[in-house]
Amino acid sequence: MAKSFIRTIEDFTCKHCKIIVKGDGYTNHCPDCLWSMHVDVNPGDRLHDCGGLMKPILLDKKGDIYVISHKCEICGFIRNNKIGNNDNFELAIAISNGSV
Ligand SMILES: [Zn+2]
Ligand SMILES: [Zn+2]
Numbered sequence: 001m002a003k004s005f006i007r008t009i010e011d012f013t014c015k016h017c018k019i020i021v022k023g024d025g026y027t028n029h030c031p032d033c034l035w036s037m038h039v040d041v042n043p044g045d046r047l048h049d050c051g052g053l054m055k056p057i058l059l060d061k062k063g064d065i066y067v068i069s070h071k072c073e074i075c076g077f078i079r080n081n082k083i084g085n086n087d088n089f090e091l092a093i094a095i096s097n098g099s100v
Contacts, residue, residue, distance in 0.1 A: 004042050012037075015053055029056070029070065031086040034095070036079070038072040050075050059083075059096030068092055 010023040016035035028043065029036035036054035041047045052074030060067045066083040083092060094100045 005044055029054070029068070029081055029087075031084060032088055034068060034088055034091055036070040036081065038075065038077060038079075040079075050077070052077075054079065056092070056095050056100075059092045066092065068095070 012021050012023060013019070014021055014030035014033060014035065015037060017030060017033040019030065019032050021030050021032075028040065034056040036056070038050040038052040038054050039046050039048050050072060052072040054070035054072045054077075056068050057071045057078075058069040060069065060080070066089075067080045068083055068087075069078055069080050071078045083089065091100065
């Protein structure tokens with residue numbers, strides 16, 4: 001399944017923990033608390049008007065890549081995102097253990 005990816009470089013403020021996240025064009029979640037926002041239809045396009053906070057609910061490993069699932073608090077939409085190098089990996093592990 002081919003998905004278009006539009007790279008958008010922008011800084012944003014995490015609506016959950018309020019830190020300023022340095023955008024690198026790929027990050028769509030906060031590296032500190034790992035919460036995301038429901039703003040994309042396709043990754044990076046910022047075309048979705050839901051705008052809900054997306055809670056990190058699950059950590060999965062696909063080969064060498066860790067994938068975190070986010071669930072929108074407003075509409076319940078679930079999206080999988082790759083964990084980034086700067087992400088709070090200890091928290092991701094805690095989420096996968098169900099301790100958060
Ligand atoms: Zn945050
Ligand atoms: Zn939503």
